[in-house]
Amino acid sequence: MASTLVSNPVTNSDRARESSKRRKKKKLLATRDESQNPNAAHGSTQWKSDPQQQVYSSKLLQALRQLRISSSPTAPRRSRAVREVADRVLAVTAKGKTRWSRAILTNRLKLKFMKNKRRSPAASAAGDRLKKPRVSISRLKSKNLPAVQRKARVLGRLVPGCRKEPLPVILEEATDYIAALEMQVRAMSALAELLSGSGPSGSTVTPLGSNRPPPS
Amino acid sequence: MSSRRSRSRQSAGVSRTSDEQINDLVSKLQELLPELRRRRSDKVSAGRVLQETCNYIRNLHKEVDDLSERLSELLETTDSAQAAMIRTLLSQ
Numbered sequence: 001m002a003s004t005l006v007s008n009p010v011t012n013s014d015r016a017r018e019s020s021k022r023r024k025k026k027k028l029l030a031t032r033d034e035s036q037n038p039n040a041a042h043g044s045t046q047w048k049s050d051p052q053q054q055v056y057s058s059k060l061l062q063a064l065r066q067l068r069i070s071s072s073p074t075a076p077r078r079s080r081a082v083r084e085v086a087d088r089v090l091a092v093t094a095k096g097k098t099r100w101s102r103a104i105l106t107n108r109l110k111l112k113f114m115k116n117k118r119r120s121p122a123a124s125a126a127g128d129r130l131k132k133p134r135v136s137i138s139r140l141k142s143k144n145l146p147a148v149q150r151k152a153r154v155l156g157r158l159v160p161g162c163r164k165e166p167l168p169v170i171l172e173e174a175t176d177y178i179a180a181l182e183m184q185v186r187a188m189s190a191l192a193e194l195l196s197g198s199g200p201s202g203s204t205v206t207p208l209g210s211n212r213p214p215p216s
Numbered sequence: 217m218s219s220r221r222s223r224s225r226q227s228a229g230v231s232r233t234s235d236e237q238i239n240d241l242v243s244k245l246q247e248l249l250p251e252l253r254r255r256r257s258d259k260v261s262a263g264r265v266l267q268e269t270c271n272y273i274r275n276l277h278k279e280v281d282d283l284s285e286r287l288s289e290l291l292e293t294t295d296s297a298q299a300a301m302i303r304t305l306l307s308q
Contacts, residue, residue: 057305064291078292082284151266158273171241174269178248181276188283194305195290 045094047179052093057187060089084108090184099169100177103161238262245269 046052063085087104094101156162156170159177242262249268 054305061305064287078288079281079285082288082291083281086280086284145263148263148266151263151270155266155270155273158270158277168238168241171238171245174273175241175245175248178245178269178273178276181273181280185276185279185283188280188287192283192286192290195287 044176045097045180047176047183053183053187053190056089056093056183057191059093060086060187060191063089086184086188090180094176094180098176099161099165099173100159101180107160 064082067081067085088108091101091104096102096105152167152170155174156165159170159173162170162173165173239262242265246260246265249265249272251268251272
């Protein structure tokens with residue numbers, strides 16, 4: 001009995017390592033195949049599904065409760081804080097599968113250490129570097145026109161984390177980002193409805209009994 | 217090094233991915249936009265899709281901003297409402 005106990009860990013660990021490697025390879029291939037299929041549930045997040053929205057709502061609620069304790073009294077700072085919390089929770093719900101979610105999460109860390117003025121000159125320099133070579137392209141394909149390129153750059157600035165990415169990447173990120181934003185709007189408006197609806201109703205429980213007309 | 221420079225001179229790596237793939241992505245994006253969903257893809261140019269996408273994302277950002285402002289006000293005033301909210305969320 002003791003000898004098997006001693007020998008098992010050695011063989012089991014090798015076997016486990018090999019089987020986990022095989023499982024990882026299988027999972028990688030599976031996700032690669034599934035991500036090419038646009039209707040896959042595993043490769044891309046299903047932002048329209050109800051469970052996804054519930055996951056987001058509960059995480060948002062937790063984060064907002066923490067925020068409430070330590071919030072600043074001025075109004076614009078508060079709404080900005082709520083917005084940042086909502087974006088952060090959205091990125092967490094995305095599980096880091098997309099560039100924009102990873103960019104949101106790393107930006108929070110960067111802002112904690114760097115001041116805002118250090119970011120803006122770097123951003124404008126990157127913008128100038130990007131704008132110059134686009135005009136010199138003379139091919140007349142539709143995607144290489146300066147107008148389309150300019151709009152693609154604007155879109156790249158709107159989606160977090162996509163400033164320097166090529167057009168196909170920007171399009172893919174924008175597709176997921178729009179779906180995520182729509183879910184965010186749905187979840188936050190539902191939350192706002194709950195808060196505004198249950199606030200006054202919670203306090204008027206007792207008067208309702210007296211206001212009801214007597215049954216005749 | 218020289219390949220990297222020539223690739224950057226071309227329009228941001230379009231030579232790697234085909235036009236067909238880009239058109240595919242553009243049409244997928246068009247499906248999501250509320251403005252352009254009814255029209256057929258051959259009547260809407262890529263530039264128009266990009267423009268509408270930018271507008272739509274800006275709209276969504278503004279909605280989220282308004283909602284977070286509203287939420288921040290509501291969170292400030294209501295306290296016991298949170299218990300009711302948690303109860304409703306858990307019961308769904």
